[in-house]
Amino acid sequence: MSEPVVETIGLTVKLGGETVLKDVDLKVRQGEIVALTGVNGAGKSTLLRCLAGLQRPSGGEVRVLGREPEDSPGFWREVAVSGDEPSWYPGLSAAEHLELMGTVHQGSRMSVADALENFGLTARADSPPVNYSTGQRQRLTLAAALMRPSSLLLLDEPERGLDRDFRDRLGDLLCEYPGTVVMATHSAELAARGREVALG
Numbered sequence: 001m002s003e004p005v006v007e008t009i010g011l012t013v014k015l016g017g018e019t020v021l022k023d024v025d026l027k028v029r030q031g032e033i034v035a036l037t038g039v040n041g042a043g044k045s046t047l048l049r050c051l052a053g054l055q056r057p058s059g060g061e062v063r064v065l066g067r068e069p070e071d072s073p074g075f076w077r078e079v080a081v082s083g084d085e086p087s088w089y090p091g092l093s094a095a096e097h098l099e100l101m102g103t104v105h106q107g108s109r110m111s112v113a114d115a116l117e118n119f120g121l122t123a124r125a126d127s128p129p130v131n132y133s134t135g136q137r138q139r140l141t142l143a144a145a146l147m148r149p150s151s152l153l154l155l156d157e158p159e160r161g162l163d164r165d166f167r168d169r170l171g172d173l174l175c176e177y178p179g180t181v182v183m184a185t186h187s188a189e190l191a192a193r194g195r196e197v198a199l200g
């Protein structure tokens with residue numbers, strides 16, 4: 001059987017004297033969608049940060065794509081992350097932000113036109129993101145993450161700010177993604193699109 005894309009063994013994280021994650025064992029296989037669920041403060045974002053190499057574990061092991069996560073161009077070519085809202089470039093439209101993404105990351109998974117269409121932003125393509133609604137900005141953030149080539153998506157509450165119809169559409173887009181998805185979510189519908197792993 002192939003090696004897991006994501007594996008944690010006895011992952012423990014202590015922050016500010018508090019044990020946030022204790023002995024978490026997780027295995028995610030190629031092509032799986034895993035939904036991390038749990039109450040506020042259960043440690044979902046912390047686990048995602050460990051997988052992205054942004055949080056050092058206090059104990060245990062983390063392996064992503066067969067190695068320890070590391071802040072290197074090779075790692076970030078494979079791993080796309082969407083969490084907190086990114087900073088937007090002043091003066092650039094939404095379409096131009098996506099064009100920039102396509103230029104920086106060669107081999108986009110979708111054209112800018114298709115990304116705008118898929119994320120329901122075609123009519124607002126020429127507006128700057130600062131003039132977008134909260135949900136429209138979240139759509140653009142997700143479009144940028146899903147457009148770039150990757151084999152692993154790490155998404156923190158991707159449903160944030162999205163209306164019900166688009167949450168369903170996002171579920172479809174994640175199911176169509178050919179790689180592996182690990183997301184933290186409070187949406188039962190989105191969690192049902194994959195295998196739920198409850199924390200806390």
Ligand SMILES: Nc1ncnc2c1ncn2[C@@H]1O[C@H](COP(=O)(O)OP(=O)(O)OP(=O)(O)O)[C@@H](O)[C@H]1O
Pocket residue numbers: 015016018020038039040041042043044045046047184
């Ligand atoms: N830098 C930090 N210092 C101290 N405690 C922290 C720090 N970052 C997070 N925590 C604590 O770790 C716990 C887990 O936080 P985390 O953000 O991982 O939870 P979560 O499951 O993603 O919650 P939510 O559903 O609210 O997004 C919380 O109790 C939080 O207060």
